[in-house]
Structure formats: structure tokens, C-alpha cells
Amino acid sequence: MDWIVEFYNWRVVIQFIPEFVDGISATLWISLISLILSLIIGTIGAIMRMSANPVLWRIAAGYVQAIRSTPLLIQIYVIYFSMPALPLLGRRLDELEGGIIALGLNAGAYMSEIIRAGIESISRGQVEGAQSVGMTYLQRMRYVVLPQAFANVVPPLLGQTAVLIKDSSLVSFIGVFELFGAGLTVLSERLMPNEAFMTVAACYLVIYGVMLAFSNFAQRKLGGART
């Protein structure tokens, strides 16, 4: 068993369990808040993108293109380092706020494309059918359009959420402590890259596995996954 301890000294990892637990919970919190932010941005973006007003849809399309064509790291740097003091806040964004806003803006662009595809996938006949039985706009949305759009949208949204969780590792670059940061702590305190990064990788894999199981469950439950 000596070769295992030589390559991966689990006794050291046990000493750092509090750091890793904090890291996992920070990663999950950062991802959750960014996810909520991105869903809000994505919904607004999708509605703007589908609007007939050329100014509105051009802004939304330009936003999506700009986000998709630049790396997340640069987006984080621009938002965290380059933002001057915000007038309402009276100060500059701190690391955590900057990281979360950058992640939310980044994922929001992808979310808006997913949400738009979901709404556009509902055929015109569904709406017309609902109209012809006398449903109001709200009833049509509530009972016909949204349930179908939701079923179409949830599987790709979960996939994008998995990407968001992985991307959140990049906020460690601007000094936010999260799961990857926990690995960096082990590296800097003990100079043990194996213990640090194999553990980080395993933690991310566990999160990914839970997401995958959840996504499969959602697909079965919703039955809307026409892949």
C-alpha cells in the first residue's frame, strides 16, 4: 500500500477536509447565485431577441455574440479589474461580486439562446388551438405554451448549469476562494500537487455525477426530451 501513500497521501487530504468542504459549498453557492442571475438575464435576453423592435433584438443578439466570442477569463478580468467605482454602490465590486456577475453574464448569453429555442419550438398550431377554444393570453401561456417550453428547455439548461459549475473554477484567478482555491491552498501550504488536484478533480466529478443523475431524472419525468 506504500505506493498509494507515495502518490496520494490521503492522510494529508484528511487534514484539509475543512478547506475542501468550504470550497465545495462556496462553489455551489457561487454557481447557484450565478445560475439565478443567468436565468433572469437569459429570459430577458430571449424576450428581447424575439421582439420585433430592431433595436431590442440587435442589442440582445450583439450581447450573445460578444459573450460567445470572448473567453470567460477576459470577461472576468474586464468586470473585476476594469470596472470603476459604481455610482450607486460608492465603491468598486469585490472579488466575489465581480466573479458572480461575470459568471452570470457569461451563462446568461447561453441561457437566452436555450430559452429562445425552447419557446420557438412550440408550434404555432398549439397557440392557435388554444385561442380557438377561447383561452385568454395568460391561460394559453399557463396551460399550453409554458409547460411544453419548460419540458424542452430543462435538459439543455441542466447541461449549461454543469458547464457553469465547471466555469466557476475560473473565479479563483481573481482570488475568490472556492473548490479549486482549496486545491491551490493545499498546493501552496504543502507543495503536494497530487493530493491537491486529484481531490479537487474527484469533488468536481461527484458534483457532475449528481447533476447527471438529476438531468436523467428530469428527462424521464418531463418526457419532453426529444433529442
Add this chain to the structure above:
Amino acid sequence: MIDVIVLTMPFLLEGLWMTFQISSITILCGSALGFVVGMLRTLGGWPISATLGIYIHALRGTPFLVHLYVIYFVLPSTGISWLQLEAFPAAVIALSLYTSTYVAEIVRGAIEAVPRGQAEAARSTGMTALQSMWHVVLPQALKLMIPPMGGVYVIIIKGTSIVSVIGIAELVRAGEHATLRHPRELMLIYGMTALMYFAYCYPVLRIARWAETRFGSVRLSS
């Protein structure tokens, strides 16, 4: 402001050139590796397919940053001499492995999108499984692979920004150095960097979208 642009431009262009080199090599290596993995996954029996499935999930389930650190910091500590990688090969290998998972899924999706009848008809004229794959299925599948590949190439180009952590002087690194020299012009310098990435990625996305209307596409599981 103009003088800062003039002063930093050469450095940023040098960084862009490095980004271009890394991304081009990775596009070649990653596509080749991904093609092999995808083909093996469709053609091989279940043990091969399951092993490669684990490979794909393991790489998809962890951030690229972790792959990079594992290849650059963990592999050298195994003590095996050919695993003591310099920064540049480590970056290219990590990015290629990451890319290969996307390409493998595209290849598999495209092959499965070709109607079964095509392969069955080829087999019934007496072709072997390999002949039917090579002469009938692959030519049709290749067309379907072109549009999603554009998306993967953009992922690679954006992924090269992360290799700046292991000290490669690519575009982000060049931008960081420039901001140290002109700390007042942070916004401008990072804006220029972002514009350069945009100028590199946007045409690729446009070509991919054009190819999609021209050739059709397969759905990518993200």
C-alpha cells in the same frame, strides 16, 4: 490613449500569434484524437465503448483548469521522465484531451444520424462493415460534423486563455503584462484583448452557422 494603443499593440499581437499557434495545433491534435475516440466508440464492442464513455465523462465532469494542473503539476511527480512536460506541450496536450471529448461526441452523433438503411444497403451489396463505413456512412456523416466543429474550435480558442496560468505568453498573459506597464489603462487594454479574441472567434462562428444552413447539423449533448 492612442499612444498606449500604439505601445501595447505589438505585445498583444505577439500574444495573439501564440494563441493562434496553440489553438491551431490543438485543433489538429484534438480533432484527430476525438475522431479516433468517436469511431472506436461506435465501432468497438461494449468494453471499448464503456471505457471511452468513462474517459469522456471524466473529462467532461471536471473543469479544464483542473486538467491543466493535473497534467502540468501532477504528472511530473510520478517520476516518469517523459511525463515531465514543459508548459507548451502540457498546454497543448491538456487542451487536446479536452477537445477530443467534444469531437468524439460529434463524430458519434453524426455517424448515428446517418440513416441505418444506408449501412444496411451497403452491407447487402457485399461490402464489409469497414467498407460500408468508409465508402457510404462516413462521407455522409462528415458533412454533418462540419457545423458543430466550428463551435468546438471556438471553445478551443477561448480555452487557450486559461493556459496563461502555467506561464505561456499568449493573449491574456500579454494583456496582463501590458496592464502592469500601463495600470491606468486597464479597461482599454483588456478591451483590446477582448476585441482580438472576438476578431478571431466571430468569423469561425459565422462560418459554422453558414455551414449549418448548407449541410445541416447534429444535435450536441452539452
